[in-house]
Amino acid sequence: MNYAKEARDLDFAYKVRHALNESAENLPVATLDRLASARAIALSRKKQEAPAVALAFRGILAGNTGLSFQGPTSWLGKFGVVLPLLVLVMGLFGIYEYEQQQRINDLAEIDVAVLADELPPDAYLDTGFSAFLNKEEE
Structure with a gap:
């Protein structure tokens, strides 16, 4: 309507x-x-319209050939690109090392539990013992 x-x-x-x-x-x-x-x-x-506000960063699109600390050609500009990549690689390496250490600690806990148990380690390798444990759980 x-x-x-x-x-x-x-x-x-x-x-x-x-x-x-x-x-x-x-x-x-x-x-x-x-x-x-x-x-x-x-x-x-x-009434005059308000001018549009736009942010422009010097040297990003047009390229910066002057001598300054900004832009991709200056040493500070290159460091600004390399530093985040370096931090990322170091962070990934740290995460990998942490996960490996956690895996080693988990395996050590399992080894301590097996060795501290009253059963000999060969009992865990026996297939009949695994079946016996599965029956008890049910």
């Missing part, structure tokens, strides 16, 4: 514009000049 009203309003606006355009052709030149000057005055009083 709202769509039909909008369509009627739009159709009415087109008809009014068409009628005004037809009648504007028949206006005297003095009236057209007065309308043009009134339009110019109205446009001069129009």
Whole structure:
């Protein structure tokens, strides 16, 4: 229902514009000049739009050939690229070493549990003993 009203309003606006355009052709030149000057005055009083704010970083897109500490060609710029990569590699290496140490600690705990148990280690290798443990769990 709202769509039909909008369509009627739009159709009415087109008809009014068409009628005004037809009648504007028949206006005297003095009236057209007065309308043009009134339009110019109205446009001069129009509020200026606020300028758009954009952040621009020097040397990122255009390239920086000057002597400065910014840009991909300076030693500081190269260090700024290499440092995060170095930190990433060191972090991954640290995570790998930590996981390996955790695995070694887990295996050591299992070894201590097996050696501290009353059963001999050969009992754990026996398939019949595994079946016996599985039956007891059920």
